[in-house]
Amino acid sequence: MIFHPLGLAGAFRITPQLMTDERGAFARRFCADTFRARGLEADLVQRSISFNARAGTLRGLHFQAPPHLETKIVRCARGAIFDVIVDLRDSSPTYGQWHGEELTADNRLMLYIPKGFAHGFQSLEDNTEVDYEITPAYVPDAGAGFRFDDPILAIDWPVANIIISERDRALPPSFAGIRL
Numbered sequence: 001m002i003f004h005p006l007g008l009a010g011a012f013r014i015t016p017q018l019m020t021d022e023r024g025a026f027a028r029r030f031c032a033d034t035f036r037a038r039g040l041e042a043d044l045v046q047r048s049i050s051f052n053a054r055a056g057t058l059r060g061l062h063f064q065a066p067p068h069l070e071t072k073i074v075r076c077a078r079g080a081i082f083d084v085i086v087d088l089r090d091s092s093p094t095y096g097q098w099h100g101e102e103l104t105a106d107n108r109l110m111l112y113i114p115k116g117f118a119h120g121f122q123s124l125e126d127n128t129e130v131d132y133e134i135t136p137a138y139v140p141d142a143g144a145g146f147r148f149d150d151p152i153l154a155i156d157w158p159v160a161n162i163i164i165s166e167r168d169r170a171l172p173p174s175f176a177g178i179r180l
């Protein structure tokens, strides 16, 4: 695995290193010892799937409220997504900044998202599936977030036909004032 630090400290793009032969390839996409050695969270207690039937589906921008802040590893197992993380860490010099990354089944890229970030994505193809590794466990009442079209962030979502849930439509308009 190659860890590429993003401009938002503590977040990484991870590239699995393919070992190829005539059959195809093999690559490690997680290793607890490697993550611990890098000071990253290695005890990811839940693994989840997000299936998105239509291109343009947008989920987010979400986080779990303290004390249930999440660490996540996100990858695209089928199709493609535009993945966005937003730094909401109160003490961070990049507070209020965001990073977008195209994660696809073909590029096999992953994002490591530390605690204190909001997360969201938009699917770029039909039948897109996203894999999550998350800690701590899901706490239904801790769900929080803000709208994808926050005017302060002005995220340029790639697919014009945006499909979102009523819940996401009703989120607060901006991250302003949220400090984790």
Ligand SMILES: Cc1cn([C@H]2C[C@H](O)[C@@H](COP(=O)(O)OP(=O)(O)O[C@H]3O[C@H](C)C(=O)[C@H](O)[C@H]3O)O2)c(=O)[nH]c1=O
Pocket (backbone or CB within 6 Å): 048, 050, 059, 060, 062, 063, 119, 120, 121, 132, 138, 165
């Ligand atoms: C997140 C989650 C949801 N659920 C249940 C709750 C609902 O019955 C159903 C769909 O939940 P929700 O609409 O909150 O799912 P998303 O809109 O995809 O939310 C996720 O989207 C953004 C992009 C994220 O990064 C988070 O993983 C998460 O907030 O799955 C669970 O049982 N466990 C879970 O961990």
